[in-house]
Amino acid sequence: MTNLVKAPDSNTLVKDDTRLFVVFRVDDVDYALPASDVLQMESFTGATAVPGTASFVRGIVQLRGRVVPVVDLRLRFGLAPREPTLESRVVVAESNNRAVALLADTAREVVRIPEESEKPPPALASEGGFVRSIVQLPERTILVLDFERVIGDV
Amino acid sequence: MNVDLEEFRTAFVAEADEHLAAAQSLLLAMDRTLKERSGDGVQRELRELLRLLHTVKGLSAMVGVEPIVSLSHEMESVLRTAERGGGIVDEPTIEALLEGTRAIQSRVRAVAENRPVPAPAADLLAALRRLEPPAPASLGEIKITDEVAAKLGASEREQLRSGARAGRRALRVDFMPSASQAAAGVSITTIRERISTLGEIVKVVPLSPAGGLVFALVVLTNATNEQITEATGIEAVTELMAPSAPVPATFEPEVEKEEEATTEGARGVLRVDVGRVDAAIELLGTLVVTRSRMALAVDRLEKAGADTRELRAIMTDHARQLREVRSAILRVRMVPMTAVVERLPLVVRGLARTNRKKVRVLVDVASAELDKTVAERLFPALVHLVRNCIDHGVELPADRVKAGKSEEAVLRLEGTTRDRMVELRISDDGRGVDRAAVAARAGKPVPATDAELLDLLCRPGLSTRAEADTTSGRGLGMDIVRKVVQRLGGELTLETTAGQGTTFRVRVPLTVAIVDAFTVRSGGERFAVPVPIVEEIVELASERVVNGPSARLLARRGETVPLFNLAQALSLPNRSEPPQALVVRGSGGELVAYAVDRVLGQQEIVVRPLTDTLVASGAISGSTDLGDGRVTVVLDLLALRAA
Numbered sequence: 170m171t172n173l174v175k176a177p178d179s180n181t182l183v184k185d186d187t188r189l190f191v192v193f194r195v196d197d198v199d200y201a202l203p204a205s206d207v208l209q210m211e212s213f214t215g216a217t218a219v220p221g222t223a224s225f226v227r228g229i230v231q232l233r234g235r236v237v238p239v240v241d242l243r244l245r246f247g248l249a250p251r252e253p254t255l256e257s258r259v260v261v262a263e264s265n266n267r268a269v270a271l272l273a274d275t276a277r278e279v280v281r282i283p284e285e286s287e288k289p290p291p292a293l294a295s296e297g298g299f300v301r302s303i304v305q306l307p308e309r310t311i312l313v314l315d316f317e318r319v320i321g322d323v
Numbered sequence: 324m325n326v327d328l329e330e331f332r333t334a335f336v337a338e339a340d341e342h343l344a345a346a347q348s349l350l351l352a353m354d355r356t357l358k359e360r361s362g363d364g365v366q367r368e369l370r371e372l373l374r375l376l377h378t379v380k381g382l383s384a385m386v387g388v389e390p391i392v393s394l395s396h397e398m399e400s401v402l403r404t405a406e407r408g409g410g411i412v413d414e415p416t417i418e419a420l421l422e423g424t425r426a427i428q429s430r431v432r433a434v435a436e437n438r439p440v441p442a443p444a445a446d447l448l449a450a451l452r453r454l455e456p457p458a459p460a461s462l463g464e465i466k467i468t469d470e471v472a473a474k475l476g477a478s479e480r481e482q483l484r485s486g487a488r489a490g491r492r493a494l495r496v497d498f499m500p501s502a503s504q505a506a507a508g509v510s511i512t513t514i515r516e517r518i519s520t521l522g523e524i525v526k527v528v529p530l531s532p533a534g535g536l537v538f539a540l541v542v543l544t545n546a547t548n549e550q551i552t553e554a555t556g557i558e559a560v561t562e563l564m565a566p567s568a569p570v571p572a573t574f575e576p577e578v579e580k581e582e583e584a585t586t587e588g589a590r591g592v593l594r595v596d597v598g599r600v601d602a603a604i605e606l607l608g609t610l611v612v613t614r615s616r617m618a619l620a621v622d623r624l625e626k627a628g629a630d631t632r633e634l635r636a637i638m639t640d641h642a643r644q645l646r647e648v649r650s651a652i653l654r655v656r657m658v659p660m661t662a663v664v665e666r667l668p669l670v671v672r673g674l675a676r677t678n679r680k681k682v683r684v685l686v687d688v689a690s691a692e693l694d695k696t697v698a699e700r701l702f703p704a705l706v707h708l709v710r711n712c713i714d715h716g717v718e719l720p721a722d723r724v725k726a727g728k729s730e731e732a733v734l735r736l737e738g739t740t741r742d743r744m745v746e747l748r749i750s751d752d753g754r755g756v757d758r759a760a761v762a763a764r765a766g767k768p769v770p771a772t773d774a775e776l777l778d779l780l781c782r783p784g785l786s787t788r789a790e791a792d793t794t795s796g797r798g799l800g801m802d803i804v805r806k807v808v809q810r811l812g813g814e815l816t817l818e819t820t821a822g823q824g825t826t827f828r829v830r831v832p833l834t835v836a837i838v839d840a841f842t843v844r845s846g847g848e849r850f851a852v853p854v855p856i857v858e859e860i861v862e863l864a865s866e867r868v869v870n871g872p873s874a875r876l877l878a879r880r881g882e883t884v885p886l887f888n889l890a891q892a893l894s895l896p897n898r899s900e901p902p903q904a905l906v907v908r909g910s911g912g913e914l915v916a917y918a919v920d921r922v923l924g925q926q927e928i929v930v931r932p933l934t935d936t937l938v939a940s941g942a943i944s945g946s947t948d949l950g951d952g953r954v955t956v957v958l959d960l961l962a963l964r965a966a
Contacts, residue, residue: 217954218848219933220893221940229938229946231954233774233814236946238937266742267935320937 186284190304192311193260193276195242199311200273201280201304206262206316209233210276213257227272232261239270240320246299262316269320280311287313335386336435339379343431346375347424354417366410372420373402379427391430394443397451398423404454419450471495471539471563474528479541482525483563486543491522496540496551497559503703506710507670509556511538517554521546556666597695600655604836605855607649614645653834657692660738660745663702664688667709667736674713681720681731682713688738693745694834697811701747701831704807708749708827709734711801716753716825726822728752743833744813750826756780756819777817781805810948811835812931836930840957842923842949843905846890846897851928851947851957852905858914859906860922866904877904877916889917892963893942907960917960926950930957 189204209232216228216239225244229236239259244250251274258276261268282304290300290312301315349372353365376395383391398420405412426447433440475483483493498514511527518524522544530537541563544551548560621638625631668684675682693701717732724730737748761779762769770776783802808815813831839854867878868886875886886904890897901918908914928947933939933956942963946954 217946217956218895219938219940219943219956220848220895221942222938226937229933229954229956231809231948231952235814236812236931236933236954238935240937269935269937 187281188284188287190280190282190311190313191260191276192278192280193258193271193273195246195273196248199309200242201282201311201313202260202262202271202316203313204279206264208261208263208268211259211261211270212255213239213253213259213272215253230259230270232259232270235268237261237268237270238320239272241272242319243272243274245319264316264320267320269316271314271319282306282311332386332434332437335382336431339382339391339431340428342375342379343424343428346372346379347421349375350417350421350424353412354414357412357414357417365412366406369402369406369410369412373399373406376402386434388430388434388440390440390442391427393448394423394427394430397443397448401451401454416454419447419454422447423451471526471528471530471541475526475541479525483541483543486523486525491543491545493525493563494522494542494544494548494551495561495563496542496555496557497561498538498540498555498557499559500536500538501703503706506703506706507666508673514538514540514555514557518542518544518551521551521554595655597656600652603652604649607645607652610645614641653694656695656834658695658698660688660691660693660698660747661686663693663698663705664736664738664747666702667705670706670709671713671734674710675717678713678717679719680713680717682717682734683731684734684736686736688736688747691738691740691745692833693740693831696837697745697831697833697835700807700811701829704804704829705747705749707801707804708829709736711827712749712751712753712825715756716751718754722754726754740833744830745833747829747831748826749829750824752824755821755823755825756817757821773817773819776819777801777805777815780817781815806950806952809952810929810950812929832931836945837927838930839925840928840947841905841925842955843889843919844921844923845888845901845917845919846893846895848895849923849949849955850889851949851955852960853944853957854925856907856961857905858908861904861906861916863902863904863918877906879906882914884914884916886916886918889919892917893958905960909961915960928955928957 190201191204191207191210192199192201194200211232213230216230218228219226219238222228222238225241227239227241229238241250253272254274256275257272259270259272260276261270263269286306287302287304290303298318299314300312301318302313304311304313349368353368356365356368376399380392380395380399383389383395401416401420405416426443430440472480487493496514496518498511500511504510515524515527518540522542525541525543528539528541530539542551546554551560552558618638621631621634624634664686668686671682671684674680712734717734718726718728720730723732733752735748735750737750739746756776758769758776761776765779765782767779770779781800781802781804783800805815808829808831811831812835813829816828816830817825818828819825840851841854841857841860842849842851844850861877861879863877863886869876869878869883877884877886884906888897888901889905890901899920901920903920903922904916904918905922906914906916926949928949930945930947932945933943942959943956944959944962945957947957949955
């Protein structure tokens with residue numbers, strides 16, 4: 170996606186080919202969501218378990234007066250479970266009026282990514298369809314999540 | 324009305340309306356005549372009125388609406404008496420006749436809407452009858468019909484009687500002190516003061532009904548209930564005496580009781596006890612349970628190979644209709660936001676005066692509505708936010724001028740509705756919150772964002788007052804305000820700019836479901852279970868439990884009740900042998916017991932639906948905050964069994 174912004178000194182529209190992403194780590198891999206979809210990031214102090222839900226649903230938490238489900242990304246990606254630490258973060262994102270918190274091992278960065286470095290994932294390695302695009306930066310690789318897939322198909 | 328008269332209904336309504344309108348304008352004309360040239364007869368008008376009412380009576384008799392027949396009959400008698408008495412009528416007579424026409428009008432509307440037509444109110448009929456022989460001198464015995472009567476001495480009773488004979492009304496005004504009223508500066512003393520401007524306080528009787536304190540003020544007054552409510556904010560105003568004596572114009576206007584006529588006279592307003600609406604919602608709940616059983620039955624049919632397409636389509640319609648009925652019932656509970664906000668300017672005025680500040684209040688809540696329960700719970704929080712703006716935000720007039728602002732501050736109260744949430748904004752154009760001062764008080768670094776600033780402000784016990792003032796230390800803290808908002812499932816936010824002002828934004832759901840619930844612990848988790856479905860809590864140690872081959876059974880009072888471990892039923896890690904059980908009665912009357920580790924307590928909870936597909940489940944009716952900031956799951960044990 171390309172954002173059009175006003176140049177500071179004129180009324181003409183210029184192309185800004187970068188987007189802000191919130192980057193978080195799960196099992197030493199960098200994942201990201203567009204910052205525009207992210208409502209907030211919080212440390213994780215435990216969730217209230219909800220009986221009868223999918224195994225990757227940690228439960229529900231109340232964040233700024235809102236009750237949202239927590240999806241444990243490790244379990245969602247089929248990785249070994251790990252007890253949350255002080256570093257654990259929930260990234261609360263919203264899409265189609267659904268707000269869901271994603272539990273990551275850490276989350277501490279907001280990165281501006283040039284649009285041309287965002288590429289579709291190779292067909293055979295899309296992590297169960299959870300990865301929407303792959304960002305190749307000179308020094309690192311970031312997997313941009315398909316939020317709707319991550320929180321869908323229970 | 325008979326079915327074969329159905330076709331006359333429209334004609335009847337139209338004609339009766341016309342006659343009644345004419346009768347009312349005649350009565351109003353008579354009233355003017357009376358005031359301008361008292362003593363003049365109104366023979367001509369009386370005869371015209373007689374003709375109109377006689378026609379209405381005839382029409383009503385024809386379509387068989389007995390209540391209107393008897394009302395117009397009584398009114399006719401009054402008119403005949405007045406006509407024979409030289410065409411002289413007095414104000415109470417005109418008042419009673421107007422009341423009569425309004426009572427007839429509301430019944431005509433009932434006919435128009437095909438509703439049952441209520442019988443005429445007894446006190447209106449009595450008032451009309453009393454007018455027939457003009458002003459009898461004898462006084463009937465006045466009965467004091469109230470529990471406070473027992474607390475009145477002989478001299479006080481006599482005081483009431485003589486007051487009533489002098490045409491004053493004996494009322495009971497119930498003042499219930501509460502934290503919110505204390506926060507608004509309202510106490511029994513201020514209530515006493517306000518009432519004494521309207522009448523004579525005979526006695527103040529403190530009563531203590533279950534879980535509270537009520538001051539019943541016994542008052543003699545010429546004021547109407549509305550005037551008293553307006554002056555005190557108290558709606559619990561009741562007539563203390565059964566008026567059996569001819570006390571002119573002391574009957575309550577009948578339309579007020581059953582149906583407030585709107586100015587357009589179109590549909591009217593219905594006053595309903597909230598309990599009745601709640602009962603309807605509860606019944607709807609049982610309907611929803613029945614529906615889930617129906618859905619399971621359809622599933623089984625389908626598995627058995629039946630063609631269920633038509634059934635499925637009906638079920639879909641049925642689900643939609645259930646939702647519609649639910650929202651229709653919930654709409655009955657809605658009150659206009661103006662009703663909530665309109666009391667705030669009064670609070671502002673008092674606060675501004677004690678603080679020597681000048682504040683203008685601008686209210687814009689348009690036509691937004693919210694649930695009565697939400698409104699009641701939110702009001703104290705709003706009072707506190709308003710207080711906060713005036714105490715801390717708004718500067719003294721001189722300081723405002725120095726800062727280049729107008730002497731008079733502006734406090735805005737705005738409300739809008741969006742996405743099933745109502746948003747209320749309380750904003751001032753004052754000095755803004757002093758971040759550094761708040762941080763210093765809290766012993767924390769200066770917050771970077773407004774959200775962090777609010778977190779600091781909401782630390783229990785934090786006071787940011789720079790100087791001691793008269794209102795300090797009263798009311799709620801910001802932490803309580805935020806808790807109130809959050810328990811309603813809402814959100815409190817803050818925006819503040821140094822020198823420009825502060826805006827508090829409160830977002831709460833339009834409606835909430837509030838129930839009494841048991842909190843229980845099971846399988847290491849805490850749950851809430853609505854009280855109404857729980858028949859009994861039993862100690863398993865003192866009961867006879869039989870380990871049957873497929874289920875455990877609880878033998879009690881001749882009944883055998885299946886006993887399940889709640890933790891197991893919910894597939895939770897099940898660590899212990901639970902010592903207690905909740906016995907639940909299903910809609911079909913059958914009992915089931917769920918064993919739990921511990922019943923922790925009982926409290927009122929606000930149930931917030933859990934709708935996200937990741938966590939929605941039949942056995943869960945929602946989530947709640949028990950007051951500790953953590954989420955607790957509210958179980959629907961009836962649905963758990965069906966599932």
